[in-house]
Amino acid sequence: MVNEVETYVEVLKGHDLKVTQQRLEILRYLEEHRTHPTADEIYKALIKKYPSLSKTTVYNTLEILCDAGIIDQLTICPTEHRYDFHHQAHHHFFCKQCGKIIDINFPCPNVETIKKDILKNGHQIDDVHGYFKGICSSCIKKREKQDGY
Amino acid sequence: MVNEVETYVEVLKGHDLKVTQQRLEILRYLEEHRTHPTADEIYKALIKKYPSLSKTTVYNTLEILCDAGIIDQLTICPTEHRYDFHHQAHHHFFCKQCGKIIDINFPCPNVETIKKDILKNGHQIDDVHGYFKGICSSCIKKREKQDGY
DNA sequence: CTGGCTGCAAATCCTTTGCAAAGCC
DNA sequence: GGCTTTGCAAAGGATTTGCAGCCAG
Numbered sequence: 001m002v003n004e005v006e007t008y009v010e011v012l013k014g015h016d017l018k019v020t021q022q023r024l025e026i027l028r029y030l031e032e033h034r035t036h037p038t039a040d041e042i043y044k045a046l047i048k049k050y051p052s053l054s055k056t057t058v059y060n061t062l063e064i065l066c067d068a069g070i071i072d073q074l075t076i077c078p079t080e081h082r083y084d085f086h087h088q089a090h091h092h093f094f095c096k097q098c099g100k101i102i103d104i105n106f107p108c109p110n111v112e113t114i115k116k117d118i119l120k121n122g123h124q125i126d127d128v129h130g131y132f133k134g135i136c137s138s139c140i141k142k143r144e145k146q147d148g149y
Numbered sequence: 150m151v152n153e154v155e156t157y158v159e160v161l162k163g164h165d166l167k168v169t170q171q172r173l174e175i176l177r178y179l180e181e182h183r184t185h186p187t188a189d190e191i192y193k194a195l196i197k198k199y200p201s202l203s204k205t206t207v208y209n210t211l212e213i214l215c216d217a218g219i220i221d222q223l224t225i226c227p228t229e230h231r232y233d234f235h236h237q238a239h240h241h242f243f244c245k246q247c248g249k250i251i252d253i254n255f256p257c258p259n260v261e262t263i264k265k266d267i268l269k270n271g272h273q274i275d276d277v278h279g280y281f282k283g284i285c286s287s288c289i290k291k292r293e294k295q296d297g298y
Numbered sequence: 299c300t301g302g303c304t305g306c307a308a309a310t311c312c313t314t315t316g317c318a319a320a321g322c323c
Numbered sequence: 324g325g326c327t328t329t330g331c332a333a334a335g336g337a338t339t340t341g342c343a344g345c346c347a348g
Contacts, residue, residue, distance in 0.1 A: 018347060019348095020304080053304090056305060075225060080336085093272060114257060122286030123284065125282070128280070129279075129280040131224070132263075134272055134273040134274040135272065136272050168322085189312080208313065208314075230312085
């Protein structure tokens with residue numbers, strides 16, 4: 001569990017990244033809001049406290065944090081990128097109706113076998129994503145109501 | 150193996166879709182070019198033979214074919230959508246350097262267990278994607294040359 | 299100091315929308 | 324003939340770029 005800003009400083013330093021207020025805030029936001037926010041959501045949330053924050057900086061920072069492997073960029077949603085603090089490997093479910101992303105904390109040990117197969121061909125693997133897409137249970141219920149059940 | 154245009158007609162009819170020249174051509178293109186093309190690549194290739202083709206039609210058709218489950222939309226590439234004829238389930242590797250997508254024909258039987266877990270929560274699963282991202286072997290080689298190996 | 303970071307505005311690129319004309323059954 | 328599909332142009336929206344000023348190390 002990360003409780004102190006000090007810890008975010010260590011995270012950045014540990015990856016040879018310069019420590020700036022903006023980076024600390026974005027890191028903190030991602031740690032505290034594990035809702036796979038978009039760049040725009042992060043921007044809109046932080047601009048309240050830091051009126052000088054630029055959306056460019058949010059994009060830049062997210063890219064840097066991704067490259068460092070500190071966070072993950074999710075491409076599960078077809079219209080925008082979402083970001084996730086890189087904690088223990090897990091999968092994602094995307095509801096095509098409401099756009100919600102649900103974490104799937106069910107392990108897939110088989111992934112390791114596939115990774116070995118890919119590595120055998122000389123490729124370098126940085127990220128692994130298991131994406132499941134469909135309609136979430138609450139949207140199914142809403143739909144049933146509309147249909148007159 | 151699909152050899153005759155007749156077969157594409159059957160595919161469309163089998164999904165209660167109207168048969169048009171444009172749809173047949175897009176289907177045929179996807180069947181013959183299993184390179185995960187973008188909408189734009191499909192458009193640029195077909196416009197040569199069918200100068201009246203509109204990009205809107207390409208987008209419309211791809212969406213319809215996706216909804217019908219005939220093709221898959223890949224969101225592995227962060228900047229654009231790619232499309233894949235829906236044949237036997239397989240995974241994808243994306244090279245962050247050259248943008249190439251490589252098919253991974255290595256089964257993941259464990260996926261079924263995860264799907265059951267998701268279904269148990271009442272969600273409906275339409276698509277499953279295994280995305281691996283990194284640097285492909287040929288880009289690694291290029292990089293080594295540049296670095297003076 | 300000084301190279302990297304930030305922020306603004308404008309540009310870019312993929313995709314969607316509105317609507318009239320054309321086509322299919 | 325009615326309803327769907329097509330095609331054009333314009334809009335939309337996420338992300339990137341160019342560049343000047345600022346700041347952490």
